[in-house]
Amino acid sequence: MPELPEVEIVKQVVSPLIVNRRIEKIVVLRRQTILGDPEVFSKNLIGATCTHLSRIGKYLMFHFDNQKVIISHLRMEGKFYEILPDEKDSKYARVVFYLDNGHRLSFDDMRCFGIMKLADEQTYLKEKELTKLGLEPFDIKEKDIALIYQKSKERKIPIKSFLLNQETITGLGNIYVDEVLFATKIHPHTPTNLITLNDWKKIVEHSARILTSAIKAGGSTVKSYHPGKGISGDFQLFLKVYGKAGQKCLNCDAILRKTVTGGRGTTYCPHCQIKRNSSLLIAITGPAGSGKSTILNNFKVRGFATLSSDDVVKELYKKENVVRLINEKFGTDFKNEVDKNALRQILIADSKKIKELEKIVHPLVKKEIITWVKNSKPSLKVVEVPLLYEAKMSNMFDYVIGVISDKTNERLALRDPHSAKDIQQINALNQFSQYKKNLDFLIENNSSLDDLNRKSEKIINILKSYLN
DNA sequence: CGTAGCCCCTGGAAGC
DNA sequence: TGCTTCCAGGGGCTAC
Structure with a gap:
């Protein structure tokens, strides 16, 4: 679930819980959560002390004094929680780190999409998860925009899908992409090759602005996601389109529409975000x-x-396979063609049909x-x-x-x-x-x-x- | 090669 | 009420 702002908040909330703490024990409750061998993962980290946390895009890294690094991704539901000594592990705990102060840091992940991976301090940036990532919106300079524009001219996928893919720009997810496209008045289905240089300037500018404000607000809290126990951000109160399908657009009188882009729910204003297209x-x-x-x-x-x-x-009613399918389903005996009127009689007699x-x-x-x-x-x-x-x-x-x-x-x-x-x-x-x-x-x-x-x-x- | 679509999972909400 | 279907703040993999 978390996008860049939420992961940044997780980093801020989790840092004080684990930095300068030594790991005494690791319990892996779900082996697949660890990429690679869970035994090797544990063996390399037990006895190590966490020095600091870092973040790139939506990835969160834990650095240790033995030159080891955990690369983690929360995906849709992953959370890090502190568990006190007298508390039980939660139902969705997947990996639990026992710390030298008696507390535990639990990686909870209801949907089991989240991952953790062991890496080395010297080479972790070269791991395939991280080399694939593009720039964060805050770091994009004028010359980068020109490069992004060149790259985008060769892609025909919807601009929303292009922005969700982290290889060019990293940090935006489903909520913030919708917000950025609304702010820039670009229809989410616009083919990427139709995005102009000027559009890119606006996309980058609004992405940086929206992500920055979201971090300031503590991230967005939608559904039950919290960066830590009892902590929740407020940015959902400032969202203009996400989760607001059917409501009035804030800029005009149109009703916000919901559609699907690459399998993800997408909300936009059909009036403010006109689809520019060659067809x-x-x-x-x-x-x-x-x-x-x-x-x-x-x-x-x-x-x-x-x-x-x-x-x-x-x-279709003249096609052999369709005639057969309908005969099977409705007990009819149509020969070369389905008789529309006869079929209608069956439907009227039993509207469930x-x-x-x-x-x-x-x-x-x-x-x-x-x-x-x-x-x-x-x-x-x-x-x-x-x-x-x-x-x-x-x-x-x-x-x-x-x-x-x-x-x-x-x-x-x-x-x-x-x-x-x-x-x-x-x-x-x-x-x-x-x-x-x-x-x-x-x-x-x-x-x-x-x-x-x-x-x-x-x-x-x-x-x-x-x-x- | 780029792209669409499926997949990994679980549970809450909405529909019947 | 109980059952079914859809949906969810992500991203990798596969078949075209």
Whole structure:
């Protein structure tokens, strides 16, 4: 869990507990926590006295008078705690150091991600964990920024992933990266090669500023993390985006959005942090009969690449493996093609079956969309996805347009009187309204076709202006 | 080579 | 209430 400020606080809190103390005994409760042989680790440290602690990025080093060094990383949950003589080891103790004053220093690590490694004073900086690290934001000079910029021009990963990787800049983690990108008004998914030299100056400046203030505040305390017993920092009170998805942005009226970047939760302001990109992927979502197809067509006419998930599903229903899967799951006997209307009858009779169908269909649709995106040329791509949030697909899109209408039932009846009632019934089961807060644009289609066209035109122009 | 995605673990919270 | 699923302040490894 800890990022640079929290590790710095741990260093400050733990130093007085162990410096000038001799290690009398080491109990390794979880062998994998020690990289290398735990017996060698213990043998080299027992009898040694700790001279000082040091920190590089998120690594914490313990230096001893026998020229040995412990390199440690707390990862997500690691903590060093002092245990008094009459106290029991905690449930999550992994390595316990017995000190010459009768106290123990316990390395607690619920999730077992943390590590410790023995090294030599002369060569510890050459250990692979430390040689990989880039500069801390405070140490980055003008000439370093130019080098970082050169390096970044060759990388296409999202800037957030680039900053989380410690090889160029070290110290930022998931919280502070989100804060820095918000401060610099850079969208976390911006490809690294689009970050300008001027952006880099701002990123470095804000990183140093935010990390420094966080250290001053004692670090951030989120969930139950504490640098030591009874100690907790306050910087979480000053966070502007982390953990605040769904709340109002402090700089504008937009609602902060949560997405996923490289498997990590990411919060940002969709208005302040506009995505600059050479291409944009947009989703249109909403209930059946709301007007999605009309809007999709407006995009098509303006030269966007467009795809309808309903068409994708139609094609999937003709595939042999899909027909087989559905027959197995629903006890049907479709031959060459799944009969959509017959299937709908089954779903209406037992609404629990909808989820089962979605479990089969959604991942396949997602796959098809990804393939389509890869193969389509235009820089603006739009996909109509009726159940975008249910299918958990919203994260792959840069912007989401939602369409709602109080006239869906009338439109469905006009389109196909035969199936209208059934589709209306399924529509009623989906809670589109609860996703409103996740949308970037909302179109209320309650008036004329002209009105709908005007509204979609307006959004098309905004999206075009976002393009690099 | 760069990159996406999975993996290492445990437990609390939210969803059903 | 009990069960399931998701999520968490990190980073290494592997398959493409």
